[in-house]
Amino acid sequence: xxxxxxxxxAILGVVQTFSDLPNTLPTEVTxxxxxxxxxxxxxxxxxxxxxxxRLKASLExxxxxxxxxxxxxxxxxxxxxxLKPSFVVDCLNKFPDHDVLYLxxxxxVNEKPVFFDTVTTDVALLFAPTKRARKPLLSLxxxxxxxxxxxGGRKFAEHWRNQESRSGLLTLDEDMxxxxxxxxxxxTFTALPRAYSKIFDSEGPDAVIEHFQASRTQFKLxxxxxKGERAVVIASAVLVLAIIAIxxxxxx
Numbered sequence: 742x743x744x745x746x747x748x749x750x751a752i753l754g755v756v757q758t759f760s761d762l763p764n765t766l767p768t769e770v771t772x773x774x775x776x777x778x779x780x781x782x783x784x785x786x787x788x789x790x791x792x793x794x795r796l797k798a799s800l801e802x803x804x805x806x807x808x809x810x811x812x813x814x815x816x817x818x819x820x821x822x823x824l825k826p827s828f829v830v831d832c833l834n835k836f837p838d839h840d841v842l843y844l845x846x847x848x849x850v851n852e853k854p855v856f857f858d859t860v861t862t863d864v865a866l867l868f869a870p871t872k873r874a875r876k877p878l879l880s881l882x883x884x885x886x887x888x889x890x891x892x893g894g895r896k897f898a899e900h901w902r903n904q905e906s907r908s909g910l911l912t913l914d915e916d917m918x919x920x921x922x923x924x925x926x927x928x929t930f931t932a933l934p935r936a937y938s939k940i941f942d943s944e945g946p947d948a949v950i951e952h953f954q955a956s957r958t959q960f961k962l963x964x965x966x967x968k969g970e971r972a973v974v975i976a977s978a979v980l981v982l983a984i985i986a987i988x989x990x991x992x993x
Contacts, residue, residue, distance in 0.1 A: 779887070786812060788814070829902075903924075
């Protein structure tokens, strides 16, 4: 078993690391020696190499099938997430005799994910209750996503991918699922247990699949725009105060 340690990081908090990891990977690496009916599939950009090496080590420790692919960074985190549906479609085609268990590259599998052996629907993902303006809603998370290689599973992936042409600069892969929902008639879904898509610093059950949120350190257009909006508000307030001061001096 590969020894596991934990280190404190000022941005991410507790980050899981493995010792004795290699420092490189081929552009694509595949192992189908696990015998599962699914293949764990993940893509990553070069800046995520350390993350995907931890994922790979956890998969090998548990004897799971996997397919990992390095892709080109698309200029922003948002644009890079939109590669996900096309990657899933490619994996369904590449492994026609297997289902696809998609994981974000910053995930680690802590124990055998036996829940997926029981999935009989086309798709399984996490639905989380939330509220917006005091209205209860269901949000979805696609960091862990199980797509069976069925007619319904392939239909889900293809309609998801087709939303790329309708996407804007800030559209995320999960937004594209919402956008594709009108086309999902007849597709069956399973709600994942939270332990199978657990953020490392969130409360809840012990994680079977744990996500370490490496995106918190990535360049995001949405973050840049929020900073720009705040700067405009501050500049406007300063301008208003300056005008008031000028008028006040003239009155006096």
